[in-house]
Amino acid sequence: MNSSPATPPSTPRRRALALVSGGLDSMLAVKVIQAQGVEVEGVNFFTGFCVEGHTHAIRERDRKKPKRNNALWVAEQLGIKLHIVDISEEYKDVVLNPKHGYGANMNPCLDCKIFMVNQATLMLDKARELADTQVQQGEQGFDFIITGEVVGQRPKSQLKWTMPVIARQSGADDRLLRPLSAKILEPTLPEREGWVDRSQLHGFSGRNRKPQMELARQFGLEDFAQPAGGCCFLTDEAYSNKLVDLWQARNKRDYELDDIMLLKVGRHLRPRPHFKLIISREEGEGNFLEGYRYQFPSLELVSHGGPLTLVDGEFASTEEAELAAAIVARFSQGRSAERVEVQYNRPGGVSQLLSVRPLSPEEVPQDWYLGEKRRG
Amino acid sequence: MKSAVADYQLDACRLLCPLPVIKTQNRVRELAHGDVLEVLATDPGVLNDVPAWARINGHQVLESGRRDGIIFVRLQVVRDTAVNSPHQ
Numbered sequence: 001m002n003s004s005p006a007t008p009p010s011t012p013r014r015r016a017l018a019l020v021s022g023g024l025d026s027m028l029a030v031k032v033i034q035a036q037g038v039e040v041e042g043v044n045f046f047t048g049f050c051v052e053g054h055t056h057a058i059r060e061r062d063r064k065k066p067k068r069n070n071a072l073w074v075a076e077q078l079g080i081k082l083h084i085v086d087i088s089e090e091y092k093d094v095v096l097n098p099k100h101g102y103g104a105n106m107n108p109c110l111d112c113k114i115f116m117v118n119q120a121t122l123m124l125d126k127a128r129e130l131a132d133t134q135v136q137q138g139e140q141g142f143d144f145i146i147t148g149e150v151v152g153q154r155p156k157s158q159l160k161w162t163m164p165v166i167a168r169q170s171g172a173d174d175r176l177l178r179p180l181s182a183k184i185l186e187p188t189l190p191e192r193e194g195w196v197d198r199s200q201l202h203g204f205s206g207r208n209r210k211p212q213m214e215l216a217r218q219f220g221l222e223d224f225a226q227p228a229g230g231c232c233f234l235t236d237e238a239y240s241n242k243l244v245d246l247w248q249a250r251n252k253r254d255y256e257l258d259d260i261m262l263l264k265v266g267r268h269l270r271p272r273p274h275f276k277l278i279i280s281r282e283e284g285e286g287n288f289l290e291g292y293r294y295q296f297p298s299l300e301l302v303s304h305g306g307p308l309t310l311v312d313g314e315f316a317s318t319e320e321a322e323l324a325a326a327i328v329a330r331f332s333q334g335r336s337a338e339r340v341e342v343q344y345n346r347p348g349g350v351s352q353l354l355s356v357r358p359l360s361p362e363e364v365p366q367d368w369y370l371g372e373k374r375r376g
Numbered sequence: 377m378k379s380a381v382a383d384y385q386l387d388a389c390r391l392l393c394p395l396p397v398i399k400t401q402n403r404v405r406e407l408a409h410g411d412v413l414e415v416l417a418t419d420p421g422v423l424n425d426v427p428a429w430a431r432i433n434g435h436q437v438l439e440s441g442r443r444d445g446i447i448f449v450r451l452q453v454v455r456d457t458a459v460n461s462p463h464q
């Protein structure tokens with residue numbers, strides 16, 4: 001549109017890059033900064049452990065909920081562009097070796113925050129570089145980063161002492177502004193430079209969400225996601241237990257994206273240390289597991305209706321295959337039959353028909369169920 | 377316009393949201409103004425998320441729906457060269 005080199009306006013509009021999680025706090029942080037005339041774009045990081053999207057798409061019982069990606073939805077409500085960045089590979093190091101340790105479960109929240117703000121800082125630097133070299137193309141950089149962090153709120157990483165740690169260790173330093181708690185934190189570059197008016201920012205702290213609800217009301221926001229506890233599966237106890245089990249069974253702290261996706265789906269039972277069964281609980285999960293049949297051995301009921309089951313590991317003998325089939329049969333429509341037929345398929349195309357007596361619920365010990373406190 | 381034939385196709389089948397959106401975003405970054413991209417997927421969330429992503433970024437959704445059980449979204453890349461070039 002603007003091919004002739006334009007004279008830059010004397011006071012350029014400041015631009016902020018916001019970490020958008022899809023929750024209310026990041027939404028409010030953007031609103032507060034937009035209200036000061038700052039142009040905002042969002043960035044959302046995909047770690048592989050994110051709660052939204054996946055589970056909703058998989059489980060039938062969640063079908064009533066809108067199957068939308070909260071971050072995208074929030075960006076649309078706010079009228080901002082959103083960059084979604086896949087950090088799942090680099091994020092492994094955060095999960096496997098968090099310098100600051102874990103929270104209540106396998107959630108490395110402090111390292112996670114540092115990592116994400118660092119990624120945003122790299123984007124900031126890259127965009128700045130691009131803006132400097134391609135000024136004629138209208139490339140614009142960002143001046144600072146904003147997050148919806150609130151001092152003293154869940155997850156625990158949001159403590160008063162962790163705020164400067166995140167700023168420092170991420171490399172963002174005083175380019176990191178938390179509009180919701182800014183007034184109780186040291187003034188940052190955008191405040192000192194007068195790009196934003198500190199007096200118009202907030203001083204929220206603690207677990208009480210009333211101030212946020214009130215601010216949401218003032219902005220006319222009504223429909224928003226309120227994640228309980230944390231923004232990812234790593235804060236979930238059952239999920240964390242399954243992740244630890246995976247590491248123990250493989251004798252290695254590592255994972256692939258498929259592994260952590262599968263931990264979100266189905267019932268997981270480990271009858272023997274060297275194999276685990278992933279049993280679908282309903283049709284949606286069955287369809288999802290279907291996609292992995294070419295990678296994993298599977299068990300499938302032939303004589304009755306029943307769940308599709310993936311086998312993670314190897315059976316050492318036919319007896320073990322039969323044990324697994326009898327467990328699967330316990331969750332099938334043939335659970336009270338004398339015998340059921342189960343087909344054991346291996347990815348190479350070899351299959352074997354097994355005839356077994358379904359186990360009774362009492363014959364499936366509680367400690368075979370992974371991650372569940374009660375039998376699910 | 378509605379039936380514009382796709383110049384490019386992106387197979388995002390079996391991927392769960394937001395991966396199909398990320399793939400779409402990354403593919404569109406390589407395309408030129410006016411190119412038509414068809415995204416194929418199996419996660420029903422794609423029917424909401426890819427059009428939402430397109431709206432946010434100013435691209436035009438030509439058509440979306442299901443064909444033989446596969447979800448498709450066909451979109452046309454809009455690049456307002458002077459103002460809206462991507463940052464990465």
Ligand code: SF4
Nearest residue numbers: 108109112230231232
């Ligand atoms: S809960 Fe949030 S901050 Fe904590 S590890 Fe998960 S994504 Fe990171």
